[in-house]
Amino acid sequence: MTSSAVIWGVIGFLLTVMILSYLIRDSLFFRLATYLLIGLTAGYLVVLLVNRVLLPQLIWPMGAASWSQRLWLLIPILLAGLLLVGQIPRLALLSKIPLAYLAGLSAAVAIGGAVFGTLVPQGQAVLDTFDPYRIYADPQLVWMRILDAGVMILGVVGTLSYFHFGQPLQETKRKRAEDRPQILQVFSKIGEGFLGITLGAVFAGVFSTALLALIDRIAVIGGMLGQFLGGL
Amino acid sequence: MKKILFGAITLMVGLVVLAGFFFQDPFGPALTLIYQWGLVLVAVGGLIGLGTLAAFHIRNIIQQKKGWISSAVLLAAFLFSLIAGFVLTPQNAFYRDLILNVQVPVETSLLAILAATLLYASLQLIRTRGWTPLSIAFMASAVFSMLFNLGLIQTASGTLGEQVLMFFRRLPLVGARGVLIGMALGGLVMGLRFLLSTDHPGGER
Amino acid sequence: MAYLICPECGAHNPLEEEQCRICQASLVGVEAVDEPPSPEEPLEDQNPFEAEEHDLSDLLQGLKLDDDFEIDPQGLPEIHLDDGAGEGEQDRTPEWLDAVRKRAQEEEDSVGDLIRRVESAQESVASEGKGQHNDFESWLQKLRDEARDKAAGSAPKPEPPGEPPGEPPAGLPGEPSAETPETPEPVEPVSEPEPEPAADEPGDSDWLTRIRKAHGIIDPEDGPNAASRSLLDWLVALEDNPPEEEEEGGLSDETQQIATGFEKLPMDITRQIRVALEPKLTPQALTLSREEREQADLLSTLIADEKVARPIAQRSYRVGVQWINLLFLLILVAGIGLALFSGGTASLAQPQPSAGGTALVNWVAGLPADASLLLVFDYQPAYASEMAQVAAPILTGLAERGVEIEVASSAASGPLLADALLAGIGDGLAYTDRGYYPMASYGAYGLATGLATGETAPGLPEPTLGLLAGDYDGLLILSDSFEGAQTWIEQLSARSPETPLGILATSQAAPLLQPYFDSGQVVGGVSGYSDAVALAGERGNSAEVLPRWRAYQVGGLILVAALLLGAVFTPAPRTSPRKRGGR
Structure with a gap:
């Protein structure tokens, strides 16, 4: 093992112990380690944004561009300038121009993605479960495919119904919710069950990921202790 | 007038981007x-945010507010990382290791x-939520998902048991799918509200 | 009286409530608690507002403590709710309260306006009330004489010895009356004479105090402030627009007693009192809108929080849950440690690969040798360990086929992680860096746009690093979260659906990504650790992953045990009040 690997290993070991000390109690070591992480990451992010975004997108093309091309590049520079100047409280209004630009871009990207990337394909997938070619593709499993299709439509409609009623109801609104069509209330209850199943699977997944992180840290600590004890 | 200007910018940019989803080639360059x-x-915007973070901690240190030592650690790490990054560049092996x-x-x-x-939450799941359909489904699903992930529930290939197992594995x-469609509907509505300036990310109306 | 104490905000709720009236938190399972005054510190002392007059609006309660308010030279009320607090304690006013006071002084909004109104009312009550007492001195003397004359024929009726001083006499009904003080009906004159006041009692000159004492309403132990408090009780009783709580829930007991006592007075005396009082009281009445009243309530609550200890809920359990938690954590850590370092080749079971994982392996195997593939790094360093194992089978396959690799990142640490991960595949996987995209949605949109149009705007400068315009044979998204992967899937499905897309995701992202596998938007994906272990097993690399897989199984079983045992042995929660906020 090289000396640099040993040094980084010891640093990683110490930082791990400092963070895991939180399991006993919130201590100064835990806070120091987290602040160290935030500081280093923030500095790195500045370097990254400048080196990987602003320089290649804005500065370097400016040097190589013709005069007409430079006029085009002035627009993002102007917008960025407005964003910076807008940090002065008296001139905050100016920053709303680039923010309006970003809002329009983000909203449109989100709408396009949601509609064409999720709503249409997933809706189509629900309908596809009722495709006769799919249902009768394997004669041995027709009943299973029909059951699958029924559960799919019931679960999706139920989950959407549950979203509708899932908000915490104020006392005054409760009566209004009860006045809604009973069929929707029934679907909402069914959806609650399906949502619970999905969230349970997500919970197991999140725990798995966190568990693997714990395993990794125990492996690092154990490995480091083993090296120290073996070297004594 | 100002609101109309900002709304017009948002709408114009949004409409061009949305049109690109339908007419890709003519709108490509724009x-x-x-x-x-x-x-x-x-x-x-990211740089402004990071600058604000640094300024906040500089103020903490100057005014010696509670936790200013942590702020000093953060600022020292920030400056070190910043200077090292610009001097060594992010491709440098030492900087990457650091x-x-x-x-x-x-x-x-x-x-x-x-x-x-x-793990603590698992122990207290039923105590805090009670025996409701949601909590029962949640717990049963978490247990079976974990057992599936551990490879403890398996069947022979091509059997009826495999089909039944597949059915249960598809329940989540x-x-x-309902969650995804619901989220997409929510995203669509929120996006339209932003585009039409009935709502703004900053909460302004 | 029993309450349900909200476990979230500590608010008191009636027994029948299922949700907190303040924060809407669930009260299911919360045990009712009685609110007994502690032996050494009666509850009335801790929070005089809650103790006996909780039905009144907080503003009016605040007004009642007029002697506790002083007009500060800066024009702000200095509020002393705790008579026992020393000067030093008063100086340690929290910053938030200073801010509220400052705002009230400087700003013209409704809260500031409200405080100024309160302040002026304080001054008005202090000055006019005192003036009234002096002006009415002779009139009160006249009333006393009249009362003595009427009672001259009957002997004084002593108070029953066993009756506590605070209890109303038998003639006063305990239940709230439906009649309001504004419409008193003529009643029989009070037959019992007013007892002679003790000469040393400071409130003797106050006719209201005397009336209340005559009916057992006021505690003779009350201090010198009792007179002014009772005056304000009259204000409450005579309020033209009583608060909503009073309309719905009835008047408080004390107000009822005052009202009933008022009705029991001889009609002519009542009329005289009304005639004498009403013109004087008119300028002091506060007309508050609903919004102002709510703000006043909030402000009053905040002020009350400053020094008054209030009981709030603290969950505790019959069995030491903390110890059980610690026990499970120790078992988890010890089990993982044993599984990792015990050696051996045994494990509980070997997982089977998912359909998505198998499909992705097959897709990689079918790529042409000169294929070009873009890897998108969208995960944080915390997941580096899991992602390395999830990606290893696929990246090894790519290295074996000699596929050309390009890398883009939508996570800040992506470039570093890409370097570390790809260097560990075989002898190191060569790649071309295509840049960092600070927002995943923009990066995905830019890539999809570049793929769709295949060109940048004519006449515009070419970015050195930026647009992901390329003719890729496929994309692999390495993501730690559902949202990150979803962004890429959505944009590429929307704008470039013909480009094959594979996903390498952590266990936590996998469940919500399943619909995208199922709908065919994604050609395949390794979803989580068990899938990675299964694929590693198919490649014959089981031995490398075995220690961690065994540790994972141990940890997973402990979670299952915790879920089941937690459900079976659910300890019943109990709540016990703890004090917070006192100094």
Whole structure:
């Protein structure tokens, strides 16, 4: 093992112990380690944004561009300038121009993605479960495919119904919710069950990921202790 | 007048981008331009945010507020990382080791703490939520998903048992599909509200 | 009286409530608690507002403590709710309260306006009330004489010895009356004479105090402030627009007693009192809108929080849950440690690969040798360990086929992680860096746009690093979260659906990504650790992953045990009040 690997290993070991000390109690070591992480990451992010975004997108093309091309590049520079100047409280209004630009871009990207990337394909997938070619593709499993299709439509409609009623109801609104069509209330209850199943699977997944992180840290600590004890 | 101007900018940019989803070729160059400008603005916004973070901690140190020692550690790390990054460049091996060998242990350890927290939550799931359809379905699904993940529930290939097992494994997918469609509907509505300036990210109306 | 104490905000709720009236938190399972005054510190002392007059609006309660308010030279009320607090304690006013006071002084909004109104009312009550007492001195003397004359024929009726001083006499009904003080009906004159006041009692000159004492309403132990408090009780009783709580829930007991006592007075005396009082009281009445009243309530609550200890809920359990938690954590850590370092080749079971994982392996195997593939790094360093194992089978396959690799990142640490991960595959996987995209949605949109149009705007400068315009044979998204992967899937499905897309995701992202596998938007994906272990097993690399897989199984089983045992042995929660906020 090289000396640099040993040094980084010891640093990683110490930082791990400092963070895991939180399991006993919130201590100064835990806070120091987290602040160290935030500081280093923030500095790195500045370097990254400048080196990987602003320089290649804005500065370097400016040097190589013709005069007409430079006029085009002035627009993002102007917008960025407005964003910076807008940090002065008296001139905050100016920053709303680039923010309006970003809002329009983000909203449109989100709408396009949601509609064409999720709503249409997933809706189509629900309908596809009722495709006769799919249902009768394997004669041995027709009943299973029909059951699958029924559960799919019931679960999706139920989950959407549950979203509708899932908000915490104020006392005054409760009566209004009860006045809604009973069929929707029934679907909402069914959806609650399906949502619970999905969230349970997500919970197991999140725990798995966190568990693997714990395993990794125990492996690092154990490995480091083993090296120290073996070297004594 | 000002609101109309901001609303018009939002709507104009949004409509061009949305039109690009339908007419890709004619709008391609304009979309490229809009996207590049957006990327620059996001980067500048990020720099402003990081500058605000640094300024906040500098104030903490100058005024010697509670926790100013932690702020000093943060600021020292920030300056060191910043200067080293510009001097050595992010491609430098030492700089990469420096960042990764702090980020990986600290972030992984924070995630490991989550494992302990989730274990505590598992112990208290029914106590806090009670025996409701949601909690029962949640617990049963979590138990079976974990057993599936551990490889403890398996059947022979091509048997009826495999089909039944597949059916149960697909049950979380049903709710997930409902969640995805619900999220997409919510995203659509929120996006339209932003575009039509009935709502703003800053909460202003 | 029993309450349900909200476990979230500590608010008191009636027994029948299922949700907190303040924060809407669930009260299911919360045990009712009685609110007995502690032996050494009666509850009335801790929070005089809650103790006996909780039905009144907080503003009016605040007004009642007029002697506790002083007009500060800066024009702000200095509020002393705790008579026992020393000067030093008063100086340690929290910053938030200073901010509220400052705002009230400087700003013209409704809260500031309200405080100024309160302040002026304080001054008005202090000055006019005192003036009234002096002006009415002779009139009160006249009333006393009249009362003596009427009672001259009957002997004084002593108070029953066993009756506590605070209890109303038998003639006063305990239940709230439906009649309001504004419409008193003529009643029989009070037959019992007013007892002679003790000469040393400071409130003797106050006719209201005397009336209340005559009916057992006021505690003779009350201090010198009792007179002014009772005056304000009259204000409450005579309020033209009583608060909503009073309309719905009835008047408080004390107000009822005052009202009933008022009705029991001889009609002519009542009329005289009304005639004498009403013109004087008119300028002091506060007309508050609903919004102002709510703000006043909030402000009053905040002020009350400053020094008054209030009981709030603290969950505790019959069995030491903390110890059980610690026990499970120790078992988890010890089990993982044993599984990792014990050696051996045994494990509980070997997982089977998912359909998505198998499909992705097959897709990689079918790529042409000169294929070009873009890897998108969208995960944080915390997940580096899991992602390395999830990606290893696929990246090894790519290295074996000699596929050309390009890398883009939508996570800040992506470039560093890409370097570390790809360097560990075989002898190191060569790649071309295509840049960092600070927002995943913009990066995905830019890539999809570049793929769709294949060109940048004519006449515009070419970015050195930026647009992901390329003719890729496929994309692999390495993501730690559902949202990150979803962004890429959505944009690429929307704008470039013909480009094959594979996903390498952590266990936590996998369940919500399943619909995208199922709908065919994604050609395949390794979803989580068990899938990675299964694929590693198919490649014959089981031995490398075995220690961690065994540790994972142990940890997973402990979670299952915790879920089941937690459900079976659910300890019943109990709540016990703890004090917070006192100094």
